[in-house]
Amino acid sequence: MKVTFPHMGNAWIVIQTLFESLNVEVVVPPVNSKRTLNLGTRLSPESACLPLKLNLGNYIEAASQGADTIVITGGIGPCRFGYYGEVEREILRDAGYDYEVVTLEPPNGSLLGLAKRIRFLAGTKNSWTKILKALRFAYLKSVGLDRIEDLIHAARPRLPSPLDTEKLYEEGKERLAQTMSEKGIFDTIQWVQETIRERQVNVRSSVDGKYKPLRIGIVGEIYTILDPYSSMGVEQELGQLGIEVDRSIYLSGWVGNHVFQGLVPGYRSIKSYPGYAKHYLPHFVGGHGQETVGAAVKFAREGFDGIIQIFPLSCMPEIVAASVLPKIQEAYKIPIMTLIVDEHTGQAGIKTRLEAFVDLLERPTMLRGIEQTRGEVLGVGGR
Amino acid sequence: MKIGFPRALFYFDFFPFWAGFFHHLNIEVVTSPPTNRQIMDLGLKNASDETCLPLKLLSGHIQALKAVDWVFLPRMVSVEAETYTCPKFLGIPESLLSSVPTGIPVLSVTLNWRKGQRLVLKDLQTMGETLGKSKIEIKQAFYEGQKWQEKFQKTRGAEWNFAPTNLEWPPEPERLKIALVGHSYLIQESYANLNLLKKLREKARVELVQHVDQIEIETNLLELRKKLFWSHSKQIYGAGNKFLADPEIDGIIYLTCFGCGTDSIVQELLSRKARQRHKPYMVITLDEHSGEAGLITRLEAFLDMIERRRVHEGYVSTHGERLDCNSNTL
Known part of the structure; x- marks a missing residue:
């Protein structure tokens, strides 16, 4: 059995760790690319949302590396992600791929069924204690990943060379992917912090450190905000425009809530968002619609300069959120832009819109922020 | 008291229930006219671009409601155990508030059958307070509504004539x-x-x-x-x-x-x-x-x-x- 799974941003590092520590053979599909999307789009229903198309592309690319079992999570609605596993199974079978699809969820609410599925994946050699230990370690890794990502969010607008910052991010991820001990995770984070500190020393003396970056909060559908390919690297793009980015949902926050059913908080827990959303959208609408609204309110209250909502075309929960956001825009006088992505989204189009949005935000603060310094990376990110 | 009921979306499945419910409470229910060019245009102009045609129509129908005391927009979370309606139903009324004519309040209630009849009744009774109706009245109205709905489902909507299409053709085996x-x-x-x-x-x-x-x-x-x-x-x-x-x-x-x-x-x-x-x-x-x-x-x-x-x-x-x-x- 060779297990594979769909990509979602950095999630592969965590999932790979999980299976490898259980000695299960795992195939990490090639990262999302134009080819992935093309392969997936060919098989998908045309009105399905972007994540499904990318998922299918991942499976096809993984199949050529010998994968024969797919693991995904599920859900019982009302977002259609909950039914992905079933549709993907059908589509792949008809397309001639012999895949076993295992959805990690309690079938018909039966926890025993879930245990059976985990047992099927983990094989007979692993004891439950070992499985739980592996889960815990994978979770710790996801928190570590999120801390590094947040550090990079803060570093992009503050460190001099964008290329070096991206390299640092890549290497941080690489080190984190390879480490198999808790100390390794901790050391990696420290190493990233140290590197940033060193680089910042050089900046402090120079002149171009003399402004305070604008802050933009990114909210929206989880896949498109976690996966840089699907949103054409919005965060990196903004960082290089000199913007500090924060995001509503981080990987471990989602893992804690969705996979562990809220037993662990994760980095930036998403639990508080419904409370913030109460006035604008008092009921959940599936997916992360209510979280989007709540996060927008939270960002607005924290004094962010702008908010960008990203979701795949025809995403039902986010459409509801999008029709509520103008109210928040009005109430808090904060500009909100909505980006809808699908397989036709082009880099240049997104870039133009981001630049225009940033220009719009910069204008009123041009005079105001001139006396302020950028501040230190470590004072902002990765707390 | 007049309640405006938009002729869209949940109207086609659940209007009999609400008609029976409000009938028992002696509240007049006014529906918007059947969809026409004007309603569609109003909806297209006002609703969010990304949403689907049925919701755009709902927005048009809400705007077409005239001379009513309330606009009724229930949040139909679930109509039977273990299921949901579409997520866009869950976002009603918040996502459509901008379509409601100014000055007319929105009457809403969350209907969630996943949690069982007792809680559905409780939510309805909360709405009843807004309308000035007692708990017993609401309970009776609820049963009346259910009776209407059952009849509607049994007769497959024959008496309701939602779509004027009950033309009977002679049974010709030749016809497709x-x-x-x-x-x-x-x-x-x-x-x-x-x-x-x-x-x-x-x-x-x-x-x-x-x-x-x-x-x-x-x-x-x-x-x-x-x-x-x-x-x-x-x-x-x-x-x-x-x-x-x-x-x-x-x-x-x-x-x-x-x-x-x-x-x-x-x-x-x-x-x-x-x-x-x-x-x-x-x-x-x-x-x-x-x-x-x-x-x-x-x-x-x-x-x-x-x-x-x-x-x-x-x-x-x-x-x-x-x-x-x-x-x-x-």
């Missing part, structure tokens, strides 16, 4: 029998679907999702490895599956609208089954730009194809090249 599946708020919305139901009835005998017994729907859902969690989709898939297996049915038309999230999944599942069973199957996708000529052409072509298939019994000579050699629909 076509099943039309899709959301009730598309199939019975004769303005938005360009009178598809009537056009189809002129040419063939038509079976609808509502004509299928609940028990039959349930048995046809059993083959799914995972239960569908949208109530409408369950009906559509269950009925569609039954039609697929029914040799009497000559073809199936799936009516959907652009951007429908639940249909994107269910339509895919059904179309795959149709292919396996070699049943003629067509998808019509509606949006606000649908043109009548295009619809008629597709409808006629579909029916012609079935007609021809009947004559040739789907057998095509295996000799030599043929146009559809790469298709397995025949």
Whole structure:
């Protein structure tokens, strides 16, 4: 059995760790690319949302590396992600791929069924204690990943060379992917912090450190905000425009809530968002619609300069959120832009819109922020 | 007191319940007129661009409500155990507040049958406080509403005449029998679907999702490895599956609208089954730009194809090249 799974941003590092520590053979599909999307789009229903198309592309690319079992999570609605596993199974079978699809969820609410599925994946050699230990370690890794990502969010607008910052991010991820001990995770984070500190020393003396970056909060559908390919690297793009980015949902926050059913908080827990959303959208609408609204309110209250909502075309929960956001825009006088992505989204189009949005935000603060310094990376990110 | 009830979306499935409910409370229910050009335009202008046609229509209908004390926009979270409605239903009324004419308050209630009847009643009683009705009155009204709804479902909407299409054609075995599946708020919305139901009835005998017994729907859902969690989709898939297996049915038309999230999944599942069973199957996708000529052409072509298939019994000579050699629909 060779297990594979769909990509979602950095999630592969965590999932790979999980299976490898259980000695299960795992195939990490090639990262999302134009080819992935093309392969997936060919098989998908045309009105399905972007994540499904990318998922299918991942499976096809993984199949050529010998994968024969797919693991995904599920859900019982009302977002259609909950039914992905079933549709993907059908589509792949008809397309001639012999895949076993295992959805990690309690079938018909039966926890025993879930245990059976985990047992099927983990094989007979692993004891439950070992499985739980592996889960815990994978979770710790996801928190570590999120801390590094947040550090990079803060570093992009503050460190001099964008290329070096991206390299640092890549290497941080690489080190984190390879480490198999808790100390390794901790050391990696420290190493990233140290590197940033060193680089910042050089900046402090120079002149171009003399402004305070604008802050933009990114909210929206989880896949498109976690996966840089699907949103054409919005965060990196903004960082290089000199913007500090924060995001509503981080990987471990989602893992804690969705996979562990809220037993662990994760980095930036998403639990508080419904409370913030109460006035604008008092009921959940599936997916992360209510979280989007709540996060927008939270960002607005924290004094962010702008908010960008990203979701795949025809995403039902986010459409509801999008029709509520103008109210928040009005109430808090904060500009909100909505980006809808699908397989036709082009880099240049997104870039133009981001630049225009940033220009719009910069204008009123041009005079105001001139006396302020950028501040230190470590004072902002990765707390 | 007058309550304005928009003639869109949940109207087509649950109006009898609410009519019975408010009737018992001595509250007059005013519905907006059937969809017309003006209502559609109002909806398109006001609703968010990304949303689907039925919600845009709902927005138009809300704006068309005149001289009422309340606009009634229930949040129908779930109408039976273990299912949800579409996520966009869950966002009503918040996502449509901008469509409500200024000065008219919105009356809303959360209806969630997942939690059982007791809590549904409790939520209704909370709404009753706004209306100045006692708990007992609400309870009685609730049972009255249920009675109306049951009758509606038993008679398959015969007395309600939502779509003026109950024309009885003499049973001619020669006539084709076509099943039309899709959301009730598309199939019975004769303005938005360009009178598809009537056009189809002129040419063939038509079976609808509502004509299928609940028990039959349930048995046809059993083959799914995972239960569908949208109530409408369950009906559509269950009925569609039954039609697929029914040799009497000559073809199936799936009516959907652009951007429908639940249909994107269910339509895919059904179309795959149709292919396996070699049943003629067509998808019509509606949006606000649908043109009548295009619809008629597709409808006629579909029916012609079935007609021809009947004559040739789907057998095509295996000799030599043929146009559809790469298709397995025949």
